[in-house]
Amino acid sequence: MSALDTAIARQPALRKPVDPEALTIPEQKAGARRRRAGSGAPASPGRFPIALQAGASLIWIGQAALLAMAIGDIAAGAGARAVIWPAIGVFVLGVLRAWMDRSGSRLAFRTARHQLSLLREKAVSALATRSPLDASRPSSGYVASTIAEQAEAVVPYVARFEPLRWRAVIVPLAIFACVLPLSWVAALIMLVALPLIPIFMALVGWRAKEASERQLAKMGDMNAFLLDRLRGLATIRSFDAVDRTALRLREEADLLRRRTMAVLRIAFLSSAVLELFSALGVAMVAVYVGFHFLGQLEFGAWGGRLSLAQGVFILMLAPAFFEPMRELSAVWHDRAAGVAALEALEKVTAAGEPVVVAAGVPAVKPDGRAAGVVIDGLHFRHAGSGAAVTDGSMPERKVFDDLSLDIRPGERVAVMAPSGGGKSTLLALIAGLAVPEGGTIRIGGETLRPETAARLRAGMAWLGQTPHIFPGTPGRNVTLGRSDMDEHVVEAALGAARLDSLAHTRRQVVLGEGGAGLSGGEALRLAIARAAAVQGAGLVLADEPTAHLDRATAGEITDMLLEISEGRTLIVATHDPVLASRMDRIVMLGDESADGRRA
């Protein structure tokens, strides 16, 4: 794995693809654009945990029968000995019930966590194979909030809501089947009261889902907003816009609070409605049984009279009949939040513009030989730039139309073009960060294809236009998490970038996010150190390394660049004529024939 700067360092799947499903074969680029990698997400803990939890609830029917029989016997004058066996039975069933409930819940929770891990892995893999040039990639704030925070809502949905949904079907049916042979009136009351609950639940649930989606979307927006403003803190200060930003932040926070309160209001309302209907149902059964015993309501027991045991049995089953529905209502918002989270994850996982990559191809250590680059008949257009042609609103915009270029091994080439001429895009294509529409790119004699991309990339070093500095020491900013990188290599790389004194004085000092605490020149030197640390890289790609630097610093950076690319091929995209003049050759894009070859 090479140090293709942060773009690749942040894409673990390029090193170790996780899920072949989520990875893309560039030859199928058009298909990949359409494919949605995140669909079909599982949302069930499986049959066994559901059966365990439903079974635990059904055991109550047996316990109620034993208790009712014991009460009937005592009322009939039987001694205390008559209740010993029912009591033992109730106890044993109780233990079994507790075990089944606990095991079912634990299993469901574990399955839910596992499923969430898979969904997260899939989302990260899909993002890692999306080209950094893909402008439709979701914002980092949105992705971070979806994968880290919002995705957690999947666990209660799968582990709690799904088992309860089944219990709410199985348990009332079983109880109804037990009560009906004893009293059709009690069964009828239950039958009439129960459907009112899902009807109101559905009515309230629709509103809850909408409110929950709005709240989660707001949370994502808020994260993206915060991240954006934190990144641009220096600009905000320099434009004296701190107060305006704080005001906007307050407004955003207030809107999020109102949306959260709306979700809570609906959740409380749904609980109140459901409690009311289930309480009414239980009360009506109790009233009927009571008046039946008093002889006021003699009908309803299939022409006979209910015995005390039968009446008690019905009374004990009535609350259990409504209980799963009540519990379901209590976790109803889990469903709303879970479904919204699954949809958000699916959006993050959706396929976009891919990088050149194939699943399961390991990167091997490069041999370090200078690699020539031969480009033949290259065609490329950024995603979306051609789509507008169909409605005639925009002219077709091809960045490269039949570009050919031959860079010899060990050659140092400056690629020049006016702004927007495709210099950065060319480097990205050579690095395999985007898939060309046509043509071939050969690096060191090997064609860049999904199967060769990982190997070829391992032999490249990349110097980005605006290197991202992670919070951490200078050394850790060079290793970028590669634990196999030798300490001497890091020292040497920092030395080559004249950063050894900074690294020593700040060995324990943590650099700020985005390079806070470093000058622009030092940040670039750190990027040079990263490139220098790629052992065995035969090709160095540098994208405008001297942009925004003063003449003296630009000269220093140029010297270092030439030093670290000694014995390697160097391709520099630049506007800087001084830097370009120090290369072996200048290639003007759009005018490849007029390449100024130097002695």
Ligand SMILES: Nc1ncnc2c1ncn2[C@@H]1O[C@H](COP(=O)(O)OP(=O)(O)OP(=O)(O)O)[C@@H](O)[C@H]1O
């Ligand atoms: N991610 C992207 N999505 C869509 N279009 C893009 C994207 N990146 C660049 N472009 C477009 O592709 C063209 C080439 O851009 P590129 O960044 O390669 O030019 P450049 O020569 O490096 O420009 P500069 O010197 O200003 O950095 C430009 O028209 C640009 O608008």
